Amino acid sequence: MDSRQGHPEPDSESPPVAASSPRSPKLKASSKLNRWSMARALRSGVKIIDRPINAPHRQATTEESDRKTSAVDGDDVAAGKSIYLVSDGTGWTAEHSVNAALGQFEDRLVNRGCSVNTHLFSWVEDEEKLLEIINQAAKQKAMCFYTLANPSMSKSAKEACDQLGVLSVDILGPIIEGIASHLGVSPSGLTRGAPGRVKTLNDAYFKRIEAIEFTIKQDDGTLPENLGKADIILVGVSRTGKTPLSTYIAQKGYKVANVPFVMGVEPPKTLFEVEPRKVFALTIQLVVLQAIRRTRAKTLGVDTEGENRYSGFDLVRKELDFASKIYEKNPGWAVIGNNNNSYVTNKAIEETAAVILRLYHDSSDSSTSVPCISKRF
Amino acid sequence: MDSRQGHPEPDSESPPVAASSPRSPKLKASSKLNRWSMARALRSGVKIIDRPINAPHRQATTEESDRKTSAVDGDDVAAGKSIYLVSDGTGWTAEHSVNAALGQFEDRLVNRGCSVNTHLFSWVEDEEKLLEIINQAAKQKAMCFYTLANPSMSKSAKEACDQLGVLSVDILGPIIEGIASHLGVSPSGLTRGAPGRVKTLNDAYFKRIEAIEFTIKQDDGTLPENLGKADIILVGVSRTGKTPLSTYIAQKGYKVANVPFVMGVEPPKTLFEVEPRKVFALTIQLVVLQAIRRTRAKTLGVDTEGENRYSGFDLVRKELDFASKIYEKNPGWAVIGNNNNSYVTNKAIEETAAVILRLYHDSSDSSTSVPCISKRF
CATH class of the missing domain: 3.40.50 (Rossmann fold)
Structure with a gap:
């Protein structure tokens, strides 16, 4: 489960996020909501017929064949599906949680030879870098999990993902909200690297x-x-x-x-x-x-x-x-x-x-x- | 952050979950929703005045002073607030995520001497045990985080927590749903201990x-x-x-x-x-x-x-x-x-x-x- 692999090739001609329009216009909010309700149906025990993995993405790549495509554009069977993990700290929480969740798909991953690539981005502490990563996720048709302590960063992540049609899940937010509510205390909003965080030499x-x-x-x-x-x-x-x-x-x-x-x-x-x-x-x-x-x-x-x-x-x-x-x-x-x-x-x-x-x-x-x-x- | 402490005393007279009514009638759905919206407000940057920690609980304990109370009933300042972590596997995902989230409250926990007790329940694979734990959480006025791969177990957890006024957060569910949606594949719903899970000797x-x-x-x-x-x-x-x-x-x-x-x-x-x-x-x-x-x-x-x-x-x-x-x-x-x-x-x-x-x-x-x-x- 932890074999390492090289990084995908970047698209050197990628436009800056601010000027970019979604590369996958088909992935609008309504389609995303459909995918979410499907996922909920799956969780509630309704069996669906698995659609061929990667099929829609392969089609998209064909449609775009007149454009320069690099290895990060779309998926193919060999490259597998991509999952981005974005953190303003170590990223271990995102990695740990997503690894555990991937255990629910191991039959598919191990026995049927379909692969998933995770890309862990740690210490993402400014918005510019965050948007660059989400832009790349959109191009790669990846989904995005994030753990961002700073509320304005997590808001930016959600908005950028929604705008670019990137399926996203905030891992830490609901947990912090739950604890804040239980304790009746505001979270600090400080990242692990922030000077205000309590020192660990205790x-x-x-x-x-x-x-x-x-x-x-x-x-x-x-x-x-x-x-x-x-x-x-x-x-x-x-x-x-x-x-x-x-x-x-x-x-x-x-x-x-x-x-x-x-x-x-x-x-x-x-x-x-x-x-x-x-x-x-x-x-x-x-x-x-x-x-x-x-x-x-x-x-x-x-x-x-x-x-x-x-x-x-x-x-x-x-x-x-x-x-x-x-x-x-x-x-x-x-x-x-x-x-x-x-x-x-x-x-x-x-x-x-x-x-x-x-x-x-x-x-x-x-x-x-x-x-x-x-x-x- | 990892100093261990003993278990709280159980209430040996605890009624079985099925027959029990909520011990804290004030914690109804509406009040819970209020707490959630407060937490959302906190996350979105709105500053609120911290209400005195534990105050409502101390009051509840006083109200119940004619009843037998054990150490698990309610909170006091010395015992701190309780957080239950319930897992059908190792529990490490819940522990890791909640530890990370607690980092957002370390100023309160470390500098102001308020404490939080976490209780990790692992290998909870049957509903009876699950309900026993949630019942105990209700009595202890704890909140509950859970990671349950089996959809019927996670549904039971949510329903029991809602019914007993226990604030609950499903940690793994949204991540599994996200991946299922991204891959277009159903999750197995198998716990780590289930015989159908792929062997780890790879x-x-x-x-x-x-x-x-x-x-x-x-x-x-x-x-x-x-x-x-x-x-x-x-x-x-x-x-x-x-x-x-x-x-x-x-x-x-x-x-x-x-x-x-x-x-x-x-x-x-x-x-x-x-x-x-x-x-x-x-x-x-x-x-x-x-x-x-x-x-x-x-x-x-x-x-x-x-x-x-x-x-x-x-x-x-x-x-x-x-x-x-x-x-x-x-x-x-x-x-x-x-x-x-x-x-x-x-x-x-x-x-x-x-x-x-x-x-x-x-x-x-x-x-x-x-x-x-x-x-x-």
Whole structure:
């Protein structure tokens, strides 16, 4: 989902926004409203027949064949559909939200070979640059998501998109409005880069840095004497995803240690002295682990023939059995992956992290009827 | 911003949702609409006088003083206002978006001591649990953000919130609708945990794992012979944030190496053999670095007296000078922090990462008029 690709070619002859008229006169407000009502129908469960992807755009390109067209003009099947993400800050909110929403179309994207290109524009803090980007979106027949803290910028974005027939969605606006209404406080309207924003070098910042550094130092079973200082300890055989999971969870401010379970090697004594609720035992389906290890061995160029090799069926099975037996002796540990809830198997890092953190908070305070992760700002 | 706190006490006598009537009869649709129009007015730049935070809620609690109230009922100044985040997946999209939006209220939250409590409910995949949570939100006078892929679940959430007078915002719905409309394809409506979702063990997954593991192995200047294999190399003196930045960027699928610049120690030769556009030189204001190092020294308990100590003004200045001289000799490196754009100084990890990645993509392909980060899905 995160393979990078080059930028599309710009149209060097693009007219300035102020002087430009919409390149797609067919995309008027009424047509846009139709598209929106169709989308609403889709969401409410009405099934529609998928229209051929890109067809209208290909037609438009043909109509314009007498004009100079560059790679950014229109879409073709190879280039895919474009989505613009425009932010006056880092752009990570737009990227994160749109990535999550794209998960709703993965069958189309992954299995049917249709592609979507996202273009993330960050630190867009002046109107001129904003309009240049929206103008380019119009030419590329892209849609536009934006997160703009400054109300006049988000108003400009909406107006320019409407005028140029660019389908647009304000991601942050409704959330800010909701919170403003709930708190009865005006939002600051300040972008992340604005001098008036509160400085980030606070206790939480230092705590997070400390968590990340702790986690890196503890990786792969190093410094077992420090296990008691960890918030969360991950255990499991090689290739159950301990390292990526540890660093992901550390970014959220938790000190994570991970301890590899290696066939026939006794885990460190300190592991059995920590509170069991802090220990998360990762497990995984035999065939999946074998496939992962085969890929890993290929990368390292180390796998040898024979049944005792790293990705060999027999060794993998024995190692999983070895780990299972230790898990059984420690019923206070949460086993992530058993009972057909194979959380580690085929799950992305974020998903396993979410499962672990919910269990962690649940066990540290189970006073709510539905477990949740609570934070104070 | 990420200090954790315990869960509020549940009201064990809470009636089931189906039988319950709104606990706050004043919060009817009309009043909710008023709050919304106020929020819109706020966003459009109209200044309103902030009403005393929590005042209406305190009043409500007084009115109900003959009833059993627990910590979740109503708000008080110490407990702060509550925001519920409800997701049928990990909940990270809701958390990320709401955290970003809360940045618009940080003056109120940080400087005036008013607090907001967020409660993240993940993997809410059945209606019963959903209604239980919304019922609890109503009792706690919380507002509710939700990301629910299943259209019938998101419809239920909206209806239950409206019925119980809970202010609610659908975060993912408008984004999914926008993309569906743009692509002309129906969303799957499948939650992350649904069996029909495409498996995540694809090339991008392995690439990301590899990036994270590479980055951890290269941390703090280890294995300089591998610098050529890195996508991005961060250099800088101690405490400029190389390690947290490296792991954050690695999560996005880039192999990152970092090389510390230590006073009087020659950096590895291989650093000067890599493409300069891959090297990002971190710098920081003298006083800020000194403050960070003082905190660090306190944590480690290592700082000694005298001018040559780790956080001493003289050593810090000399180290920054030492680094600057190397930067000057390598004009192809992007210096992050100079020219009053002190990106590292007082910036959160995400912000510096966004600056670096934009420059990285800009320099790897500068064919668009406005630089952006492009990806293909």
